[in-house]
Amino acid sequence: MPGAEIDTEKQFLTATVENGQIHDLASFLNNTPETCFDYLFCESAVDYSDHFMMVYHLDSTKHRHQMVMKTKITDRENPSIDSMCNVWIGAEYHEREIFDLFGIKFNNHPDLRKIFLDNDWVGFPLRKDYTDPVNIVER
Amino acid sequence: MTEETITGQLEEQEFSINMGPQHPSTHGVLRMILKLKGETVEEVKPQLGYIHRGIEKMCEKLTYAQTIHLTDRLDYMSAHILNEAVCLTVENALEVEIPEHIQYIRTIMDELNRIASHQLWWSAFGMDLGALTTFFYGLRDREKILDIFEETCGARLLLSYNVPGGLMFDIHPNFQKRVKEFITYFRKKLPEYDALLTGNPILQARTKGVGMLTREQAIAYGVSGPSGRGSGFSCDVRKHQPYSAYSKVGFKEILYNEGDSFARYKVRMDEMWESMSIIEQLIDNIPEGNHAVKMKAIIKLPAGEYYQRVEAARGEFGVFVVSDGNKMPYRMKFRSPNFSNLAAINTMASGQKIADLIAIGGSLDFVIPDMDR
Numbered sequence: 208m209p210g211a212e213i214d215t216e217k218q219f220l221t222a223t224v225e226n227g228q229i230h231d232l233a234s235f236l237n238n239t240p241e242t243c244f245d246y247l248f249c250e251s252a253v254d255y256s257d258h259f260m261m262v263y264h265l266d267s268t269k270h271r272h273q274m275v276m277k278t279k280i281t282d283r284e285n286p287s288i289d290s291m292c293n294v295w296i297g298a299e300y301h302e303r304e305i306f307d308l309f310g311i312k313f314n315n316h317p318d319l320r321k322i323f324l325d326n327d328w329v330g331f332p333l334r335k336d337y338t339d340p341v342n343i344v345e346r
Numbered sequence: 347m348t349e350e351t352i353t354g355q356l357e358e359q360e361f362s363i364n365m366g367p368q369h370p371s372t373h374g375v376l377r378m379i380l381k382l383k384g385e386t387v388e389e390v391k392p393q394l395g396y397i398h399r400g401i402e403k404m405c406e407k408l409t410y411a412q413t414i415h416l417t418d419r420l421d422y423m424s425a426h427i428l429n430e431a432v433c434l435t436v437e438n439a440l441e442v443e444i445p446e447h448i449q450y451i452r453t454i455m456d457e458l459n460r461i462a463s464h465q466l467w468w469s470a471f472g473m474d475l476g477a478l479t480t481f482f483y484g485l486r487d488r489e490k491i492l493d494i495f496e497e498t499c500g501a502r503l504l505l506s507y508n509v510p511g512g513l514m515f516d517i518h519p520n521f522q523k524r525v526k527e528f529i530t531y532f533r534k535k536l537p538e539y540d541a542l543l544t545g546n547p548i549l550q551a552r553t554k555g556v557g558m559l560t561r562e563q564a565i566a567y568g569v570s571g572p573s574g575r576g577s578g579f580s581c582d583v584r585k586h587q588p589y590s591a592y593s594k595v596g597f598k599e600i601l602y603n604e605g606d607s608f609a610r611y612k613v614r615m616d617e618m619w620e621s622m623s624i625i626e627q628l629i630d631n632i633p634e635g636n637h638a639v640k641m642k643a644i645i646k647l648p649a650g651e652y653y654q655r656v657e658a659a660r661g662e663f664g665v666f667v668v669s670d671g672n673k674m675p676y677r678m679k680f681r682s683p684n685f686s687n688l689a690a691i692n693t694m695a696s697g698q699k700i701a702d703l704i705a706i707g708g709s710l711d712f713v714i715p716d717m718d719r
Contacts, residue, residue, distance in 0.1 A: 217650070217651065218651070218652065218653060219653070238695035239507055245565050245566070246565050246581075247568060248568060248570075248655070248662060248664065248681060249554065249653070249666060249679070249681040251666055251677075251679040252582055252683075253668050253676075253677045254677070262651075262666070264653060264666070264681075265665070268565055268579065268580065268581070271586060292673050294566070295566055296563075296566045296568055296689075297567040297568035297569075297686055297689055299689060300406050300685060300686065300688070300689040304685075322394055322395065323394055323398040323718060323719075324395060325395075325399070332400055332565075333402065333677075342400075343403075345407075
C-alpha cells in the first residue's frame, strides 16, 4: 500500500494511511490470502482535539495474527469516512456507536442512526470539548 | 366473514410490534422493533441505550484503579473477568511481573465466575422456553459459588477483587476446601441439568435448526464466545492469547458446527465441565506467595496505546486504553461481547417465528448493561 506508515514497535503491527485509502486497505487485508484479516474485533475512535483517529483492531482466524489499522480525520466540522460494513458486516453497530458519540459520518453505511442516545440529543459526548453542566460535574 | 378469509388477511398484512423494553425474555431493558407477517418475524431492529451510562466517558475522569469498579457494571455476570482485563492492561503497560500465586487465584475465580454465569444462563434459558423448574435448580447451585465469593471477596456479584498488581486480599483459609466441595457437588448435579432439560423433546424442537448462524457470518459479525463457538468459530481467547494461568492448564475449546440455538446451548453445558477441570488442575497447586505486587500509589501509564483481550462468559471482552502519560486514561474503550453478538440477531431471527426469537435471544445470553455501557 503506497503511503502507508508501518509501525512495528507497538503491541500490534500498526499501519496508518490517509483517510481516503482506508477502505482499499481494509478490502486488501481482508481479501488477500496471505493476510486474511477476516475478524474485526474492535473499531473505535479517539479524539485528539485537533483531529480524530479511527482505530481498527483486526484478527485473522486463519493465520492467528493481529494488526491495527489507523487513519486520521482532520475535519472536525464535518468529519466523515468510508464505512467498513461491506468488508466486515460487524462494523455496522460499531460505526453507529461512533456516529452517535463522536459525530463521525460513515459514507455508504446501510443504516446510520444514533444507537444509544435520543434523536434530539445535542452534542457528541465522547468528544473532548463536550460539556454538559448538568450531568458532568468537574471536581 | 369465514374463518378462512380472516386468516388470509392476517397473513398478508405486515405490521410492526414493540418487544420490550420491559419484557422478561430480554433479560433487561432492550427494545426490539419487530416487523411481522402473521407470526413470522421479517425483521428485527434492536433499540439500545436504555442503560447507557456513559462509562467510557466517566473513565476519562477516573484513575485506573477506580475504572476497575465500573467494569463490573458492564457484564455483571463476568465481573471478575472484566476487572481482570483492566488490571492486565495496566500491569502489561507497566511491565509488572505477576507471581503465579496471583495468576492461579485469578484463573480459578475466572472459572468459578464462568460457571456461575452459565448456571444463571441455563436457569433463565429454561424459563424463557417455559420450563420454570430449571430456575430453581440453577440458582440453588449458583448460590454455592456466590457463598465462596462472599467469603473471600466480601461481595457476591460485583466482586472488585482485582487491583492493579494483584488481588485486594488473599484467599480465605476455607477457599480451597469449599471450592473442592463445590466441584464434587456440582459434578453430581450437572448431569441432572441434562436429564431435566437437554434431552427434553420440547427444548430440542424449539432450539434445533432455530436461529442459524454460519461460521462465516459469526466471524463477519464478530460473534464470539459460546455463541460463536456454536457456529464452529474457534475464538477462545484463553486458547489463542492465553493470559494469567491459562497457558499452564490443559483444556478443550468446545466447538460445535451446527450453528443453531441447540449448538450454543451445548457449548455452554460442555464449558461448565471444562471450567471444573481447569479449577481442579489449579486448586491444589496454588504456589505460596504474596497476594499483591507493590505498585506505586498513583499509577501512570506511559503514553501509548494498550489493548487487552480476555474471554468473558459471553465472549471476547477487550479493553483499549490510550494513555497520554497522565494518571487518568485519555480514552478507554470497552469492546463488549454482547454488543457484537446482538448485531447478528436480525440475520438469525429473520424468517423465524416470534417464539423462536425468544429462544434465539436466550441462546445468545444477553446482558444488556454490557451492550449499552
